[in-house]
Amino acid sequence: MKVKIGVSVRHVHICEKDFKYLFGEDATLTFKCDLSQKGDFSCEQTVTLKTDKNEINNVRILGPFRDKTQVEISKTDSYILGINPPIRDSGDLDGSEKITLCHKDKYLNLNEGCIIANRHIHMSERDSFKLGYYNNQKVKVKIKGEKSAILENVSIKVKDNYSLELHIDTDDANATLVNNGDICEVIENE
Amino acid sequence: MKVKIGVSVRHVHICEKDFKYLFGEDATLTFKCDLSQKGDFSCEQTVTLKTDKNEINNVRILGPFRDKTQVEISKTDSYILGINPPIRDSGDLDGSEKITLCHKDKYLNLNEGCIIANRHIHMSERDSFKLGYYNNQKVKVKIKGEKSAILENVSIKVKDNYSLELHIDTDDANATLVNNGDICEVIENE
Numbered sequence: 001m002k003v004k005i006g007v008s009v010r011h012v013h014i015c016e017k018d019f020k021y022l023f024g025e026d027a028t029l030t031f032k033c034d035l036s037q038k039g040d041f042s043c044e045q046t047v048t049l050k051t052d053k054n055e056i057n058n059v060r061i062l063g064p065f066r067d068k069t070q071v072e073i074s075k076t077d078s079y080i081l082g083i084n085p086p087i088r089d090s091g092d093l094d095g096s097e098k099i100t101l102c103h104k105d106k107y108l109n110l111n112e113g114c115i116i117a118n119r120h121i122h123m124s125e126r127d128s129f130k131l132g133y134y135n136n137q138k139v140k141v142k143i144k145g146e147k148s149a150i151l152e153n154v155s156i157k158v159k160d161n162y163s164l165e166l167h168i169d170t171d172d173a174n175a176t177l178v179n180n181g182d183i184c185e186v187i188e189n190e
Numbered sequence: 191m192k193v194k195i196g197v198s199v200r201h202v203h204i205c206e207k208d209f210k211y212l213f214g215e216d217a218t219l220t221f222k223c224d225l226s227q228k229g230d231f232s233c234e235q236t237v238t239l240k241t242d243k244n245e246i247n248n249v250r251i252l253g254p255f256r257d258k259t260q261v262e263i264s265k266t267d268s269y270i271l272g273i274n275p276p277i278r279d280s281g282d283l284d285g286s287e288k289i290t291l292c293h294k295d296k297y298l299n300l301n302e303g304c305i306i307a308n309r310h311i312h313m314s315e316r317d318s319f320k321l322g323y324y325n326n327q328k329v330k331v332k333i334k335g336e337k338s339a340i341l342e343n344v345s346i347k348v349k350d351n352y353s354l355e356l357h358i359d360t361d362d363a364n365a366t367l368v369n370n371g372d373i374c375e376v377i378e379n380e
Contacts, residue, residue, distance in 0.1 A: 149342055150340040
């Protein structure tokens, strides 16, 4: 099975309450562009990620609002920030890393919410039936090229409106010289 | 075969002429600490890597002197700097990327010399006979863990005094959560 690759740069999913605290009661998520998964979009708003050691500016907020604020960074980012976020599925935030979000003079201290996202493949229910995969199944993907690799522990994520796409972070992408929109192959079920 | 992993952070190998230009006629490479390969050492001296787009400070010089100055960075670094170095074996610099090295008020413009180093395994002649590998052979290595992967296109580099060690860059290391000194397995010849 061939699958398109989406490279996830560090970003923030935010709950409405946290957003209003940072940007003001009257602020709303400002649409910048659509993302590949239907309904997801990139916002004009960005925040600064801050820790005791360092900070990273211009980190994009993605919409729509989530129930809980979630910060996704790479291992490389975690070294810059001096923190140790766990490898997690999106939404699985219990006991994850603490981090501070800043916008202008507003500082929001999160006791948890920072993760490194698991490699995962978005798949519609229709595709999962047709192709023979199931939710939370672990597969491997083969990436070709000068720094070719087989990435393991890739989770299949099935939801009705998902478009078929592998999501990897910038560390995986840069290690294998992958660009957004490149194609990989799912080579094996586990 | 199990092999220890060495993670190569961005660094500079320098020729004596370029070093004297940057640090002065009377300067010498100042020993900081030994590296894993016999005779190689980290120096107290660092330089700034500079391009039209950006710069990266505190990039370590490694000794001893080489015949030609060579800058090794990761793909992540290349995005920061806005350049496009090729994937190369050490020493294979023809037509590689240009870059500028700076120290204080000295600027050294290299027309070529910047590369992303090939994944490679250092191996002594003795080990190559004993283990059945040959110089420039391509192998794959399996890295275990939460972000496990099989890294392909790994070159065997045989030289008399080499210690058995896989060298990967920080992108490969961060994508697979590897730390310096971790162990991987060579799983297959190609």
